Amino acid sequence: MTRRAFSGARIFDGTTLCAGGTVLVEGGIVRGVVADGAAPDGFARVALDGGVLLPGFVDLQANGGGGVLFNDETTPEGVAAIARAHAATGARALLPTLITDRPDKTRAAVAAVETAIARGVPGVLGVHLEGPHLSVARKGAHDPDLIRPMTDADEAFLCAAARRLPNVMVTVAPETVAVARIARLAAAGVIVSLGHSDCSHAQAVAAFAAGARCVTHLFNAMSQLGNREPGLVGAALTAPGVAAGLIADAIHVHPASIRAALACKPSPGAVFLVTDAMPTLGAAIAEFRLNGRRVLRRDGRLTLEDGTLAGADLDFPTAVAVLTDQVGVDPARALAMATSGPASVLKDAMGFGRIVAGARWSGIHLDAAGRYRDPG
Numbered sequence: 001m002t003r004r005a006f007s008g009a010r011i012f013d014g015t016t017l018c019a020g021g022t023v024l025v026e027g028g029i030v031r032g033v034v035a036d037g038a039a040p041d042g043f044a045r046v047a048l049d050g051g052v053l054l055p056g057f058v059d060l061q062a063n064g065g066g067g068v069l070f071n072d073e074t075t076p077e078g079v080a081a082i083a084r085a086h087a088a089t090g091a092r093a094l095l096p097t098l099i100t101d102r103p104d105k106t107r108a109a110v111a112a113v114e115t116a117i118a119r120g121v122p123g124v125l126g127v128h129l130e131g132p133h134l135s136v137a138r139k140g141a142h143d144p145d146l147i148r149p150m151t152d153a154d155e156a157f158l159c160a161a162a163r164r165l166p167n168v169m170v171t172v173a174p175e176t177v178a179v180a181r182i183a184r185l186a187a188a189g190v191i192v193s194l195g196h197s198d199c200s201h202a203q204a205v206a207a208f209a210a211g212a213r214c215v216t217h218l219f220n221a222m223s224q225l226g227n228r229e230p231g232l233v234g235a236a237l238t239a240p241g242v243a244a245g246l247i248a249d250a251i252h253v254h255p256a257s258i259r260a261a262l263a264c265k266p267s268p269g270a271v272f273l274v275t276d277a278m279p280t281l282g283a284a285i286a287e288f289r290l291n292g293r294r295v296l297r298r299d300g301r302l303t304l305e306d307g308t309l310a311g312a313d314l315d316f317p318t319a320v321a322v323l324t325d326q327v328g329v330d331p332a333r334a335l336a337m338a339t340s341g342p343a344s345v346l347k348d349a350m351g352f353g354r355i356v357a358g359a360r361w362s363g364i365h366l367d368a369a370g371r372y373r374d375p376g
Contacts, residue, residue, distance in 0.1 A: 006363065007047060011033060016332065022035070022038065024043060058094070059342065063279075070099075074112050117166070126166050133148065141304055169214070170190055174204055247314065251309070278311035
């Protein structure tokens with residue numbers, strides 16, 4: 001059985017950033033953290049050259065990667081390709097995310113993820129279904145012809161999927177999905193997130209009271225904070241116990257808006273990072289298609305031909321750097337927003353997001369420049 005002792009870098013365990021120490025790993029399980037030089041006999045020393053050793057990133061919104069879009073490759077092989085691409089940037093766990101599509105695609109996505117997990121594809125935690133039960137008024141890059149109300153059959157399918165998979169996250173617009181449905185989905189174990197919505201503050205609050213406990217890509221594709229109508233943004237920033245995903249590429253959300261959100265929601269995990277990555281992650285491609293429409297990659301942006309943002313050209317090391325360098329976030333909080341924060345939203349984090357005794361080893365290394373390295 002392989003025994004390794006990692007040292008030579010600061011250690012972030014998911015909560016605290018320590019100046020030093022040694023992480024002991026045996027057979028893929030964390031055995032503990034000891035002082036430098038205190039590793040027991042039998043552990044092979046792995047010397048890191050500064051930087052930070054931390055749990056692998058956890059991504060709850062991964063539309064694609066490695067040249068693959070989940071909507072196009074709703075197969076176990078597509079899931080595996082996306083997971084490999086994200087792992088190469090430090091994301092050790094993820095929810096493959098299906099953008100609004102036909103009912104047969106939704107069924108195929110759940111089946112593909114179920115099979116991928118059964119095959120042991122590393123890091124696949126479940127599925128995120130972003131739509132189709134959204135608001136056309138806040139559709140973003142989602143195809144309006146595929147957006148539709150939730151039916152009894154849809155609800156039954158989602159509840160059944162929550163029994164089949166460790167985690168099922170569903171993004172809905174609360175003005176199009178009845179509060180009673182949200183309550184039943186939440187009771188069945190579905191992680192209900194609000195997004196692509198033009199709802200009122202009151203509608204959002206009612207959905208949170210019914211069991212929705214997350215918001216998809218805060219600020220983007222949702223009703224904004226106004227002086228007389230706080231909208232979904234206002235509800236998300238003030239509702240206790242509600243977490244919000246954030247695309248921190250300095251394109252989707254201004255750094256000043258991120259600072260405001262973090263001031264409103266200071267507790268750990270209340271705002272967490274997502275990549276909203278598309279097939280461009282880990283792939284040298286200039287464009288791809290989403291529901292038959294061209295998506296162009298230009299200057300760090302992904303857009304439809306009309307200029308509408310269509311996902312993000314982003315990885316977690318870049319998002320963490322935006323937080324620390326442009327927003328002024330403390331490094332420990334920035335790292336938590338990419339690890340233990342998103343893990344805390346999940347029904348079953350499957351041991352990811354933290355370095356603690358007994359957890360699976362998913363560690364990664366960020367060098368002194370913040371670049372991802374595989375520590376081995």
